[in-house]
Amino acid sequence: xxxxxxxxxxxxxxxxxxxxxxxxxxxxxxxxxxxxxxxxxxxxxxxxxxxxxxxxxxxxxxxxxxxxxxxxxxxxxxxxxxxxxxxxxxxxxxxxxxxxxxxxxxxxxxxxxxxxxxxxxxxxxxxxxxxxxxxxxxxxxxxxxxxxxxxxxxxxxxxxxxxxxxxxxxxxxxxxxxxxxxxxxxxxxxxxxxxxxxxxxxxxxxxxxxxxxxxxxxxxxxxxxxxxxxxxxxxxxxxxxxxxxxxxxxxxxxxxxxxxxxxxxxxxxxxxxxxxxxx
Ligand SMILES: [Cu+2]
Numbered sequence: 001x002x003x004x005x006x007x008x009x010x011x012x013x014x015x016x017x018x019x020x021x022x023x024x025x026x027x028x029x030x031x032x033x034x035x036x037x038x039x040x041x042x043x044x045x046x047x048x049x050x051x052x053x054x055x056x057x058x059x060x061x062x063x064x065x066x067x068x069x070x071x072x073x074x075x076x077x078x079x080x081x082x083x084x085x086x087x088x089x090x091x092x093x094x095x096x097x098x099x100x101x102x103x104x105x106x107x108x109x110x111x112x113x114x115x116x117x118x119x120x121x122x123x124x125x126x127x128x129x130x131x132x133x134x135x136x137x138x139x140x141x142x143x144x145x146x147x148x149x150x151x152x153x154x155x156x157x158x159x160x161x162x163x164x165x166x167x168x169x170x171x172x173x174x175x176x177x178x179x180x181x182x183x184x185x186x187x188x189x190x191x192x193x194x195x196x197x198x199x200x201x202x203x204x205x206x207x208x209x210x211x212x213x214x215x216x217x218x219x220x221x222x223x224x225x226x227x228x229x230x231x232x233x234x235x236x237x238x239x240x241x242x243x244x245x246x247x248x249x250x251x252x253x254x255x256x257x258x259x260x261x262x263x264x265x266x267x268x269x270x271x272x273x274x275x276x277x278x279x
Contacts (some may be wrong), residue, residue: 054231064153091126102143135161151184175270183268212260225251247274
């Protein structure tokens with residue numbers, strides 16, 4: 001459900017409570033909704049902190065604590081972090097796409113993409129070797145599941161040096177995956193509804209039909225919104241290179257599709273445009 005939907009449900013509940021407790025009909029305007037300000041509880045009472053994954057470092061329940069926010073370009077580093085709740089570091093993570101923690105690191109102009117699987121100490125400290133080759137501002141996403149709920153917390157990571165931002169590549173259904181590999185997205189993406197998107201992988205223009213499983217599916221897809229790098233929750237289909245995702249708003253997104261062919265994991269990158277829903 002999007003933020004507007006949540007607010008609408010919340011508003012409806014508030015009306016119901018108001019009407020019941022006052023013993024009067026719903027025709028009376030609910031006081032808290034009579035102006036543009038959200039209800040007072042909205043700022044502190046919702047569990048997500050804000051609507052979209054990856055934008056927040058902390059929610060009401062969980063906080064991503066990285067031990068460093070700066071690393072040096074081209075120097076091998078160990079990136080360490082924890083996810084904390086009121087009792088300290090969380091240790092009970094659930095398997096999701098065969099891993100308990102997915103760490104995605106993306107330079108904010110989308111030119112660098114890294115997908116890693118850190119290991120956790122018994123005390124709840126996650127660590128992973130990380131080397132970033134180019135200077136810039138990066139977004140780190142910790143993608144995990146706790147108590148049956150999927151979470152994606154984000155933090156910035158700085159790599160000092162000479163930084164030349166690159167423009168977002170043009171919208172295209174196809175993207176390069178290196179070494180003669182190319183990915184093509186099939187299907188339209190409509191903002192605000194569950195979109196089903198399928199991919200075809202080609203190598204030297206021939207369709208690849210013998211992909212190996214990667215993380216329990218035929219591929220792994222990361223979708224980030226242009227502008228704020230909001231991170232979409234994507235659900236893979238096991239048997240096909242097919243995913244379900246809700247693109248929250250119309251506009252451009254950068255997609256990173258990873259697949260395993262012949263034991264090598266490759267990443268196809270493309271820019272897509274989510275269309276405005278027809279009203
Ligand atoms: Cu992963």
